Amino acid sequence: MAKPTKVTNSIRALRFAHGEMTQAELADRIGVTRQTVIAIEQGRYSPSLEMAFQIARVFTVPLDDVFQYPDTEE
C-alpha cells in the first residue's frame, strides 16, 4: 500500500514501552478515533502539529522521539 507521507513515527514502540497502551487508549487520550491512530501508525495520515504535540505529551517525550522526517529526498 502506498504511503502518502514521508513522516515516520515510533508510536507503536512508544505504546508498548508505556505499559502496552492500546490504540483505543491512546485515541481516547488525544480525542480522536482509533482508526485515526491506526492510520497515523501506518503512515497513512500525517496528523496536525497540535495532535502531534498531544501524542508526544501522552508519552512524555519530545516531538522528535515520536515523529521523524528523513533528511534525503527519495
Place this chain on the structure above:
Amino acid sequence: MSFGEKRSWIYAVSALVVSVVYFATVLGQVPGADVTKIAYIRPMLTAIGVAVVLNIVASVVATIASPRDADKEDERDKEINRLGQHIGFYVVSVCALVPLGLAMVEAEHFWIANSLYLAFVVSAFTSSIVKIVAYRRGF
C-alpha cells in the same frame, strides 16, 4: 471502520442504487418515444426522496450497530470530508456544463432535468469514492 467511512459507503451505495433504478426505468422508455410524453418528474422526485430516506435509515442502523463510534469525528474525518466535497464540487461544476449547453440549444426539459440529476449523482458518488479511498489508502 470509522463512522465517517461507513457514512461514505452508505452515501455511495444509495446514490448508485437509486440512480441506476431511476435511469433504467425512465431512460428505458426513451427508444422510439416522444420524450415530452415521458413522465419523469414524479419518478425523479421519488428517487431523490428515496435516496434521502435511505441515507437516513442506513445511518440510523449504523449508529445503532455501533453507537460508541457514531458521535466521534476528529480532524482526519473533517479533512477527508473536505477533500471529498472539494472534488465533488469540481465534478458537479464540469457535469453541469451539459445541462447548461442543452438549455442553450433549447433541448427538451426532459434532457436538461435528467442531465442535471445525473450531474448531482455523479458528484455525490465521486465525492463518496474519494472519501473511501482517502480513508483506506491515506492522503
